[in-house]
Amino acid sequence: MESPRNHIERMVGLPWVQASDDPVNGGVDCWGAVVYSYKCIDCITLPSATNRMACELDASAQSDMQDYYEVKPRTERSIFCCYDKDGSMVHIGRVLAGKAYHSVGTPDNPRKVCLWKLDYLEDLYNKQDGYVKYIQYRGYQ
Helix, strand or coil: CCCHHHHHHHHCCCECCCCCEEHHHCEECHHHHHHHHHHHHHCCCCCHHHHCCHHHHHHHCHHHHHHEEECCCCCCCCEEEEECCCCCEEEEEEEECCEEEEEEEECCEEEEEEEEEHHHHHHHHHHCCCEEEEEEECCCC
16 A cells, blocks of 8 residues: 555656556556556555546446545545536546646647646636536445
């Protein structure tokens, strides 16, 4: 088991790699960052949705969402889901050390694993008429 701070120090700056949930592949995508953080910090393997890209989780795997519940207000180690103005999930990450831990990128513009202020993340999506929702995996203690 790894502390959130150690995990952040080890992961921030790694490249965004599409459909990767393990840095051995050279980096992780946004859903991969969530999956890998649960594995390393919480010793939890997330259910079947882990084999899908993050943005497909909400769109094509609604049944997988039964494994999660919404949390208000945001809590440490919860998952944040970012939605566009049409209500489609477009990004995902995790609350670690009170910040937004996530991997930012697209196939055309791969970037890196990073740590942002949560207020900045929420403001960014609110300005685009989107929103951020916080959820937690039911198997998390």
